[in-house]
Amino acid sequence: MRRVVITGAGTVNALAHDVPGTLAAMRAGRCGIGPLDIADVDRLSVRIGGQVRGWDAAAHLDRAALSGADRFAQFALVAAAQAMRESGLAVGDGTDCGVVLGTAGGGLITQDDSYRAVYAEGKSRVHPLTVPKLMQNAGASHVSMAHGIRGPVFTVSTACASSNHAMGLAFQMIRAGALRAVLTGGSEAMLCFGGIKAWEGLRVMSARACRPFSRTRDGMVQGEGAAVFVFEEREAALARGARILAEVVGFAMTSDAGDLVAPSVDGAARAMAGALADAGLAPGEVGYINAHGTGTAANDRTEAAAIAQVFGAAAPPVSSTKAMHGHLIGGTGAVELLACLMALRDGILAPTIGHEEADPDFALDVVPNTARAARVEVALSNAFAFGGLNAVLALRRG
Amino acid sequence: MHMHLRDKVIAIIAEQAVLDVSDVTMDSTLQSLGIDSLGLVEAIFAIEEAFDISIPFNANDPAQSGFDMTSVAAIVHAVEGLVAQKAA
Numbered sequence: 001m002r003r004v005v006i007t008g009a010g011t012v013n014a015l016a017h018d019v020p021g022t023l024a025a026m027r028a029g030r031c032g033i034g035p036l037d038i039a040d041v042d043r044l045s046v047r048i049g050g051q052v053r054g055w056d057a058a059a060h061l062d063r064a065a066l067s068g069a070d071r072f073a074q075f076a077l078v079a080a081a082q083a084m085r086e087s088g089l090a091v092g093d094g095t096d097c098g099v100v101l102g103t104a105g106g107g108l109i110t111q112d113d114s115y116r117a118v119y120a121e122g123k124s125r126v127h128p129l130t131v132p133k134l135m136q137n138a139g140a141s142h143v144s145m146a147h148g149i150r151g152p153v154f155t156v157s158t159a160c161a162s163s164n165h166a167m168g169l170a171f172q173m174i175r176a177g178a179l180r181a182v183l184t185g186g187s188e189a190m191l192c193f194g195g196i197k198a199w200e201g202l203r204v205m206s207a208r209a210c211r212p213f214s215r216t217r218d219g220m221v222q223g224e225g226a227a228v229f230v231f232e233e234r235e236a237a238l239a240r241g242a243r244i245l246a247e248v249v250g251f252a253m254t255s256d257a258g259d260l261v262a263p264s265v266d267g268a269a270r271a272m273a274g275a276l277a278d279a280g281l282a283p284g285e286v287g288y289i290n291a292h293g294t295g296t297a298a299n300d301r302t303e304a305a306a307i308a309q310v311f312g313a314a315a316p317p318v319s320s321t322k323a324m325h326g327h328l329i330g331g332t333g334a335v336e337l338l339a340c341l342m343a344l345r346d347g348i349l350a351p352t353i354g355h356e357e358a359d360p361d362f363a364l365d366v367v368p369n370t371a372r373a374a375r376v377e378v379a380l381s382n383a384f385a386f387g388g389l390n391a392v393l394a395l396r397r398g
Numbered sequence: 399m400h401m402h403l404r405d406k407v408i409a410i411i412a413e414q415a416v417l418d419v420s421d422v423t424m425d426s427t428l429q430s431l432g433i434d435s436l437g438l439v440e441a442i443f444a445i446e447e448a449f450d451i452s453i454p455f456n457a458n459d460p461a462q463s464g465f466d467m468t469s470v471a472a473i474v475h476a477v478e479g480l481v482a483q484k485a486a
Contacts, residue, residue: 201439202439204458206458218456259434
């Protein structure tokens with residue numbers, strides 16, 4: 001079976017508009033969450049988020065892309081360009097390459113703006129490109145056009161697991177020999193009035209801070225942005241002298257078939273165990289887990305129990321970087337994979353910031369508040385979605 | 399007025415529990431009525447809409463909400479308070 005490596009990475013998120021800045025912020029334990037700067041924020045009860053600040057799309061995109069790309073697609077385009085630049089991948093005629101991106105909301109801001117225009121402002125027309133801007137596959141399509149990628153191009157939408165499902169499929173297609181390289185990851189831009197208002201209804205959001213695994217946690221905080229990676233067949237990457245950031249060695253996806261929103265220990269545990277089995281790894285070989293760690297009461301308790309079920313008393317360090325960049329929903333697994341790359345390449349575990357006190361319900365080393373040096377050979381990245389869908393990736397030092 | 403409020407709250411809870419209103423008493427707990435966390439969130443929404451109030455409930459930490467949602471009597475009492483606050 002072919003092996004799959006990562007040869008490029010790019011990102012835009014609340015911590016920085018590139019990978020070096022994001023990793024520096026993660027090392028420093030910096031928080032990118034702050035007051036939301038969006039229309040009608042005064043009518044929201046949740047007024048904080050991990051917003052991308054100082055976003056100047058015109059500095060990155062040409063006029064055509066600007067007028068036709070929603071914010072979520074802009075993030076994907078910029079992250080993909082960074083990843084391609086780092087990778088140095090030549091796509092040739094593009095037919096043996098693909099793009100697989102995750103998003104949950106697609107062009108949600110385009111929808112929100114359009115509804116405001118026709119319903120609230122009484123206008124009778126919306127932007128002519130409203131449909132191609134809001135479609136879920138817009139990000140993947142823009143990326144394919146920007147880089148001449150003409151093989152399989154599609155979007156995966158599985159709520160908070162979208163990015164991990166996308167990257168897992170990219171991994172499987174290369175491993176199976178169907179493709180040479182895939183631009184994969186995810187993006188999300190849900191920080192608009194309608195996006196937050198919908199989440200408020202579930203009553204799982206914190207109005208104060210995201211504090212994963214802390215006894216004092218009181219909910220999730222949304223973020224936005226994108227991360228995109230170049231996944232590439234290992235022999236081809238080595239032959240062209242590409243720099244290997246990490247190897248993707250396993251992937252598993254499971255479904256709870258239980259509750260629409262409540263997570264399950266069994267589904268999460270089967271996904272982690274499945275990713276290890278897919279990679280032919282024993283639990284003891286894992287040196288770091290990037291948790292889904294949303295900071296809700298239910299997720300963190302369930303995830304901790306699932307980790308205990310798979311790893312027993314010897315669980316490796318676990319951290320959730322959502323306290324820094326927020327929960328990017330469909331883009332979250334992609335941004336969080338950066339923390340796995342940092343652990344594998346740089347030997348630095350990103351901290352779980354905002355941690356006030358241990359939760360007596362579980363005994364996990366959550367790397368509280370301060371980054372830590374550690375040699376990590378294998379890392380797992382967890383994503384668990386509403387709808388009971390779980391997707392876990394396993395990575396090894398490249 | 400207060401009978402009316404109580405009946406309205408009970409009707410909302412009964413509908414959420416898929417029970418007849420006669421099966422919901424002031425002593426009933428949400429657990430005994432089989433209402434899970436998602437059902438509770440839906441019931442809160444219906445109560446907020448019915449009385450035009452905002453209930454400060456966070457599912458992550460129900461005890462910290464300052465709003466007791468464990469029994470029908472507690473919910474009725476809390477809604478009475480919020481309705482009175484709105485009138486004041």
